[in-house]
Amino acid sequence: MEWSGAVSLGAMTQRITRDEVVHVARLARLSLSDAEIDEFTGQLGDILEHAADIEALDVGDVEPTSHPLPMVNVLRPDELRPALDRDLLLSQAPAAEDGQFRVPPILGEEP
């Protein structure tokens, strides 16, 4: 079957708007230029359009997949394992103080 690569710009903008991309970028703390926002709006639209192809199929009998591996209940016993050396760990951090990670001021409310 020949893939109809010519997805119209109209369809893409219906899948995701520029404002939505700006919003999602802000949630992910990504700083994007105007050109990048345009570029990703197009790319994300393509991805969503591709996923939307599934909508054309009748999947009523297919169980939703939450995980690709056919496994459940992978558990470990409640047993202690040695902790990591604190000084080694803190030496990897940009800043440390009094045995703790030192981070820049946090604005806004605590979650």
Place this chain on the structure above:
Amino acid sequence: MTMHEPSLPKEWELVVGLEVHVELATKTKLFCGCENKFSHIPNTLICPTCVGLPGSLPVMNEKAVEFAMRLGRALGCEIHPSVMARKNYFYPDMAKDFQTTQYDQPTNADGQLALADGTVVGIERAHIEEDAGKTTHVGGGGRINDATYSLVDYNRAGVPLVEIVSRPDIRTVEHAKAYVSELRDILLAIEVSDAKMEEGSMRVDANVSVRPTGSDELRTRCELKNINSVRSLGRAIEYEARRHVDLYTNGEAPRQETRHWDEEGGRSTAGRSKEDADDYRYFQEPDLVPLAPTSEQIAEIDASMPVLPAARRARLGERSSVADEVIVTVVERGQDGLALGAIEAGADADKVLTRIQNDLAVDDWSAVTSESLAMLIQMETGGELTATQAKQVLGEMAAGEHGGDPKAIAAAHGFEAMESDELETLVDQLIVDHPDEWSRFVGGDDGDRKKMQGFFTGQIMKATKGQADGRAVAQLLGQKSAG
């Protein structure tokens, strides 16, 4: 103590739902083998997984899952297959930048919790999640918005939690407090958490709104955080409900937001709310496979379930006629097994329960057994001990004196049976010795009678070195004056 503030005007009804986070008492964390305990030395209970180092992978703790299901069943929930999800937010208390939790498929759903007075509160869900680390804000008086920087300790990061979400079924402050007490009693009974609010192993957030009395609408709610005791829960809910009523009365309306309870100031304050605060972009955790508890596992949990506080109260209620508060106290202190044993050994149920409630409010009563308590109560009902003496003997039994044997303790104090005919002889003699007082007792007005009863009782106590039973004396005096 401040004056009792009036509750809501009767045109308004309180609507409360509670979200309670409970730390599970496992040995290790939820996704790694680091120790789950409190440590004053920061960042000593950590590993690559709980500090979110690249390449580390979580593996679920089977005990945490078992404890969560145990709690679910104790709350009458259905247990469902579940998947873990990532709740994404940027805050340094979670090094991974997401919290692993359950979202649309929680382990436990649709339960209920019955309060001591019979009120039933619906449980929407009780899901498994991990705790976050602890941040300390430095500079600016320790307030987050003014701090110059913050310090992070990940000892608590990854500690297993269950979040129990109630339905908005709570209508009074008393019921909110009773819900938390009942939940704590259940947690202790099923031994999944030490449930200490003051130490943070049980944390309560309250969703508060009000509505016109008689309507069934749900109005805008505010979520109150930083509530550190049952008392503070009551104050916070009352304050918040009144704030809403005031806003509506002035033609305004509350905003849906998270508010911080300030216990010292006795008020709630708005956090800096961001419009995207609730946009956590949940998605399924790809590093963990689903949980699918088998019916055998659930049956095993049900079979090992201890008798829960509500059933324990009912058990004592059936056997006695004391006030509900007495039973609530005895069960809350975990002394109901002791009481039940003593009752079954033949002691008077009401006497057992009131004696425990009044005279066994101690931390350690392990030296008192059902048998020794039954013996004590039988000595009291049989007239071998007065009420005052029984109280004293029980105190010494709890302290483990004379091996906790009531007979030995009573004997050591010379508390001996005062036969009733012995007492009667004594009373007769006193009447002969004090004819004036006796005639005032028999023929005087109420004041005289009362005064003379005190006189004769005092004389008898003096003569018996306090061993006579005050009630028996009063009864004898009454009989003599009537006959």
